[in-house]
Amino acid sequence: MNAAELVEVVLPGKVEPEGLRIRHGAVPAAGPGQVVIRMEATGVSFAEQQMRRGRYYDQPPFPFVPGYDVVGTVLATGDGVDPGLAGTRVAALVKVGGWASHVVVEAADVVEVPEGISAAQAETMVVNGVTAWQMLHRKARVRAGRTILVHGANGGVGSVLADLALAAGVKVIGTASARHHDTLRRRGVVPVDYRADVAARVRELAPGGVDAVFDHVGGRGIVASWRLLAPGGTLVSYGSASTRDDDGSKQWPVLKLLARVWLWNALPNRRRAYFFNVWAGRALARNAFRARLRADLTQVFAALRRGDVTARIAAELPLARVADAMRLAESGTVAGKIVLTP
Ligand SMILES: NC(=O)c1ccc[n+]([C@@H]2O[C@H](COP(=O)([O-])OP(=O)(O)OC[C@H]3O[C@@H](n4cnc5c(N)ncnc54)[C@H](OP(=O)(O)O)[C@@H]3O)[C@@H](O)[C@H]2O)c1
Numbered sequence: 001m002n003a004a005e006l007v008e009v010v011l012p013g014k015v016e017p018e019g020l021r022i023r024h025g026a027v028p029a030a031g032p033g034q035v036v037i038r039m040e041a042t043g044v045s046f047a048e049q050q051m052r053r054g055r056y057y058d059q060p061p062f063p064f065v066p067g068y069d070v071v072g073t074v075l076a077t078g079d080g081v082d083p084g085l086a087g088t089r090v091a092a093l094v095k096v097g098g099w100a101s102h103v104v105v106e107a108a109d110v111v112e113v114p115e116g117i118s119a120a121q122a123e124t125m126v127v128n129g130v131t132a133w134q135m136l137h138r139k140a141r142v143r144a145g146r147t148i149l150v151h152g153a154n155g156g157v158g159s160v161l162a163d164l165a166l167a168a169g170v171k172v173i174g175t176a177s178a179r180h181h182d183t184l185r186r187r188g189v190v191p192v193d194y195r196a197d198v199a200a201r202v203r204e205l206a207p208g209g210v211d212a213v214f215d216h217v218g219g220r221g222i223v224a225s226w227r228l229l230a231p232g233g234t235l236v237s238y239g240s241a242s243t244r245d246d247d248g249s250k251q252w253p254v255l256k257l258l259a260r261v262w263l264w265n266a267l268p269n270r271r272r273a274y275f276f277n278v279w280a281g282r283a284l285a286r287n288a289f290r291a292r293l294r295a296d297l298t299q300v301f302a303a304l305r306r307g308d309v310t311a312r313i314a315a316e317l318p319l320a321r322v323a324d325a326m327r328l329a330e331s332g333t334v335a336g337k338i339v340l341t342p
Helices: 046-051 119-123 127-140 156-167 178-187 198-205 221-227 252-266 286-306 319-331
Strands: 005-010 021-026 034-044 069-077 089-093 102-106 147-150 171-176 190-193 210-215 229-237 272-275 313-318 337-341
Touching: 005 319, 021 319, 034 089, 034 119, 034 319, 046 319, 069 102, 069 119, 089 119, 089 286, 119 286, 119 313, 119 337, 127 156, 127 210, 127 229, 127 286, 147 156, 156 171, 156 178, 156 286, 171 178, 171 198, 178 190, 190 198, 198 221, 210 221, 221 229, 221 252, 229 252, 252 272, 313 319, 319 337
Parallel strands: 147 171, 147 210, 171 190, 210 229, 229 272, 313 337
Antiparallel strands: 005 021, 034 069, 034 102, 034 337, 069 089
16 A cells, blocks of 8 residues: 555445445645544444444445544644644544544544554454443443343453453353353353343343343343343443344434433332443533543553453454455454454
């Protein structure tokens, strides 16, 4: 790749992975308050699996450049930005636009990546790490010695969440396909097959209920998640993976979850429910949002350096092989993040 050329992946519409296009152009310039990041690593998240089906609840209109997060070095700084930032390795949560050799972001939105962490390792922690940290430590606030249920404990968010919880002395029951169970056991997670009777198995393991459930599956299963809570427990719903392949409104599954959460909180039942959205608060209080994200991602990077969480890189593929990367991510056969490189 020519270092002075922009290479980006375009999602032109609802397409199979092979329908993603590579576009070449000029490297963008940094406007006032912005930086240009030369991408070193970006990743495939579940969000892109939904976006290529037109199923992510607030995706932009087609065509657009997907890519939820990015890690790279600052190549150029715009007016009003400390020029000393150039050359620094940073991470940014962008929702879209990350699948590109160069990404323009507001300087206030980048978070420095500490020494000792590679770009690919850092990449596995951006959206996954912030989501996991905030759900565990800002929403559920589970104390040591308590027990939680993490759905999809082998997935990107689920595996970081399980690591962070174990490091905080919390016991973790995790659902996953049977092929991931040995890996989960080695990490200290008690695995449950999500294709079996999850509720019955969790009740055997935690007869009094669990102190928190983290549910990205949504659909009807959310009721089972709620019923597994012990008194004082917290349900954190944060996705609707079960409706990825449905037709119809992309907002409706999330609205239904929001309605349920509202209802459960309105009824007297000594349990709490949240619908977690990593973007919540951004529109209303941008600086508070940035401060929280910076603080939490910095904590996650520190946990990574301590070895409390593991960066699980399932594969590293160049941007040009994005179709293979998506196929691999959607195969359900890999554990960890598919990282895209320039
Ligand atoms: N609300 C937010 O702010 C926010 C932020 C980030 C992510 N998310 C959500 O978090 C979820 C996980 O994202 P990710 O990037 O970590 O995904 P990922 O790495 O692809 O992991 C997905 C996990 O879900 C399991 N899974 C897939 N389809 C399922 C289904 N129909 N029923 C039950 N389990 C299923 C997979 O298990 P197997 O591999 O065993 O099949 C895997 O463990 C997504 O739903 C995403 O939208 C939400």
